[in-house]
Amino acid sequence: MSIHNSDSVNEVSHLDLEAPDRPYLDSNELIINMGPQHPATHGVLRVILKLDGERVLGTECVIGYLHRGVEKIAENRTYTMFNPYVDRMDYVAAVSNGLGYCEAVEKLLNVEAPPRAQYIRVILTELNRMASHQLWLGTHALDIGAMTPLFYTFRDREEILKIFEKYCGARLTTHAFRIGGCQYETYAGFEKDVKNFLTFFAPKIDEYEALLTTNRIWLERTKNVGVISAADAIALGVTGPVLRASGVKWDLRKAQPYAAYAKFDFEIPTGENGDTYDRYLVRMAEMRQSMRIVEQAVNAIPEGPIMAKVPKVIKPPVGEIYHSIEAPKGELGYFIVSDGSTQPYRLRVRPPSFVNLQALDVMVRGLLVADVVAVIGTIDIVLGEVDR
Amino acid sequence: MAEEVKTPAPPPPPVGDPKPTAEKPAAAASAATPPAAPAKPAAPAKPTGPVPVPWTSPLVEKYRSQYGSGLDAQTYLGQNYLTVDRTLIPNILRLLRDEEQFDYCVDITAVHYPKREKQFDVLWILYSFPRNERMRVKTQIADGASIPSSVSIWATANWLEREVYDMFGITFDGHPDMKRILLPDGWKGHPLRKDYGILQQDQEWVQINLGIESGQ
Numbered sequence: 001m002s003i004h005n006s007d008s009v010n011e012v013s014h015l016d017l018e019a020p021d022r023p024y025l026d027s028n029e030l031i032i033n034m035g036p037q038h039p040a041t042h043g044v045l046r047v048i049l050k051l052d053g054e055r056v057l058g059t060e061c062v063i064g065y066l067h068r069g070v071e072k073i074a075e076n077r078t079y080t081m082f083n084p085y086v087d088r089m090d091y092v093a094a095v096s097n098g099l100g101y102c103e104a105v106e107k108l109l110n111v112e113a114p115p116r117a118q119y120i121r122v123i124l125t126e127l128n129r130m131a132s133h134q135l136w137l138g139t140h141a142l143d144i145g146a147m148t149p150l151f152y153t154f155r156d157r158e159e160i161l162k163i164f165e166k167y168c169g170a171r172l173t174t175h176a177f178r179i180g181g182c183q184y185e186t187y188a189g190f191e192k193d194v195k196n197f198l199t200f201f202a203p204k205i206d207e208y209e210a211l212l213t214t215n216r217i218w219l220e221r222t223k224n225v226g227v228i229s230a231a232d233a234i235a236l237g238v239t240g241p242v243l244r245a246s247g248v249k250w251d252l253r254k255a256q257p258y259a260a261y262a263k264f265d266f267e268i269p270t271g272e273n274g275d276t277y278d279r280y281l282v283r284m285a286e287m288r289q290s291m292r293i294v295e296q297a298v299n300a301i302p303e304g305p306i307m308a309k310v311p312k313v314i315k316p317p318v319g320e321i322y323h324s325i326e327a328p329k330g331e332l333g334y335f336i337v338s339d340g341s342t343q344p345y346r347l348r349v350r351p352p353s354f355v356n357l358q359a360l361d362v363m364v365r366g367l368l369v370a371d372v373v374a375v376i377g378t379i380d381i382v383l384g385e386v387d388r
Numbered sequence: 389m390a391e392e393v394k395t396p397a398p399p400p401p402p403v404g405d406p407k408p409t410a411e412k413p414a415a416a417a418s419a420a421t422p423p424a425a426p427a428k429p430a431a432p433a434k435p436t437g438p439v440p441v442p443w444t445s446p447l448v449e450k451y452r453s454q455y456g457s458g459l460d461a462q463t464y465l466g467q468n469y470l471t472v473d474r475t476l477i478p479n480i481l482r483l484l485r486d487e488e489q490f491d492y493c494v495d496i497t498a499v500h501y502p503k504r505e506k507q508f509d510v511l512w513i514l515y516s517f518p519r520n521e522r523m524r525v526k527t528q529i530a531d532g533a534s535i536p537s538s539v540s541i542w543a544t545a546n547w548l549e550r551e552v553y554d555m556f557g558i559t560f561d562g563h564p565d566m567k568r569i570l571l572p573d574g575w576k577g578h579p580l581r582k583d584y585g586i587l588q589q590d591q592e593w594v595q596i597n598l599g600i601e602s603g604q
Contacts, residue, residue: 064570071555072579076586107465110438234491234517237544248517255520317438319464322513322524324494335513337499346580350495350513358547387570 029057036065040143040373043383047360047372054368059361063354066387074347079105079179079314082344087173089349090385092135094174095128095164096327102177103258104323104334106308108316109179116304117181118260123194123297124167124176125259126290130201131160132328133283137208140280140377144221149211156204159197166193180310186301194298198291205287212280222277226363226375229274236359240330240352242379245282246274252326259325264296276378283380315342329353329380349388353381440464447488451480469524477527478536481512485541490514490523493542496549498556502582507531508558512538529558537563555580572597 030053035046044065050057070089074082086101087094099121106112113121138153161171166187168176176182212218228238230246243250251268253261269285271278316338324333330352339345356379363375443461448470451459458473459480472480484490494513501507506528515522529535537560538545549560550569557578559566567573574597576590594603 064568064572067570069579072584072586110465232543235543237493237542237548250517256522319438319440321465322467322495322522331494333495333513335495335497335511346499348495348497354547354551355544358544 034369034372036062041376041383042139042381045357045376045381045383045386047376049369049372051369054370056364056367056369056372059364059372061357061360063357063383064387066383068388070388071347071349074344076343078342079316079344082347083177083179084173084175086349087175088384089351089388090132090327090329090332090353090382091172092382093128093132093328094172095124095176096132096325096332098175098177099125099259100323100325100327100332100334102179103325104321104336105179105314105316106310107323108319108321108336108338109310109314110317111180111308111310113181113259113308114305115260115302117177117306117308119297119301120182120186120306121177122260122264123294123301124164124174126294126297127160127163127194127197129290129328130287131157133287134160136283136328136377136380137280140374140380141212141218143373143377144218146212146215146218149208152204152208152211156201159200163190163193163197166190178307179314181305181307183307185306191298191301194294198295198298201291205284209284213284219277221371221374222280222378223275224273225276225367225371226378227273227275228359228363232362233274233359236362237355238330238359240326240328240356240380241279241282241286242330242356242359244268245271245279247272252324252331258323260297261293263300264293266292276374279378313342315340324350327352329382329385330356351385351388353379353383353385354388357381357386438465443468443470451483455480467522467524469526471526471528474527474529474533474535478538478541481525481538482541484514484523484525488516489518490516492517493538493544493548494522496538496545496552498552498558498580500556500580500582504528505530508556510535510552510558531557534559534561536561537566539563554578557581 030051032049032051033046034049035041036044041047046062046065048060048062050059068088070085073085077085083098083101086097089097102113134153134157138150141149164174164176165171167190168174168184228242228246230248233243233246233248247270249268249270252258254268266289269282269289271282318338318340320335320337322333322335324331331350332352333350335348335350336344337346360375360379363379364372367375440462443463448461452461455472455476458476460471462469462471470480492515494515496513497511499509499511501509508529508531510527510529512525513522514525527535535558537549539549539562546564547569549563550565550567552558553560553566554568554570555578568575571579572593575593577584577588579588589603591602594600
């Protein structure tokens, strides 16, 4: 569109020597659509861009293309029947969705999963966090123009999915947990597989970093792009790695520990500048922290039952509860109202992607169109969760 | 108004039901999980479980002395919530942010109780980073009534309020862009109301815009 360096936008108007008062390029604002079918929007997201040349003046997101009425479905299913549905929200982190839901219902029932189940949950959830971050890294780098990381991350993500498949038979929409614990005992060799994965994966993260962390093009495309201040992030309700990259050291696993997280030693990586590069560094560091957690957990899985005593027919007492966990994308919360029957009277999902996506407008104003792609990637949204 | 607000939070209408409905869903579910039948007698005892207890804290005392009966504070399973009169809504939210450091609005949502005179509960789930504490604020409004927007208090309320409008038809006064967010603009009906069926859809919209007879 524009053939000149972006800093000299105003200079072009003087190029037309015949009629110096007439702008060389029409300076009207331009409204264009990005999506809904656009490879860089990671699904069906439509972003209406208001542009001045190639500079973004403002955006509006049009969402809902994948709306399936998950909350309405919940009201018409029993607690047990709804469990697999939550996997279809953030489908690249299905295990986290399931963990949040099961824990919320357990809280409502006032039961707690036995320690062994808690450990299995932590291991699978952290493996899933790595898988989710790998998918983010591969697609985000691809959006920016780096093709190789996609192949590397998908190659390595496969190893995690294999563990899921061996554990519960599914790779993505796993439905790994049940209300009250876990359905399946670990398979023979589970611990060995997990340990093998850890030794396999540690050098792979270094490999990703070798490709990107000091890569000149990567730095140019991500440094100071999509900056969001800590104050803005908090006001906009942004959570997860995006919030942490802005310097807020807050992670629900530490702030309000759930499952067995209080037992493990790990750090909360934070950034300083709140730009795309810092978010990249935070997620890379998070993968390493996840490995630490998995390592501690897998070496200390207690023996014992994997299901708490839960009635076959789940009928929580009348009441309401909000429970949230740190999903790979941020705070994933479930607000459940029970009327004492077998179906939730109301179930609300507080989706991290939906809330984080709202910050897109703040983050891209003043940037170039190409940066919008980078910023959508760095927020790490999954449209299945945005639209529910 | 204040008297109605005082009624404790949990869903009123079907409270007494657990025993009558116990048999039917139990039978349905035991089909999926074979040896469930003997466990049945234990289940109906459950719903008598925990009950909300009054929530006492300096925060509550402070606002109670200020607002008196317009405010009711309770704790259920360790989670605190304030039930406040609708007229207090913009003020109390602003005070919670400015004075009590509830700087993060986690979620805004609603619950529909069609049998109640004031049909909707509107809820704000709040979190305070400095205090590492969560609370909920809850108010009741009638169908068709509007409620002041909290976008000027927390910017995140923008999309959250739009979703509440989309799903329940509750309008927020002073919202910068009060329109649907997940459903198409021309859609009729608000799906999370209890009188909106699970298979219901805006047939006319589907036929005109998608060119098909039905979306089912």
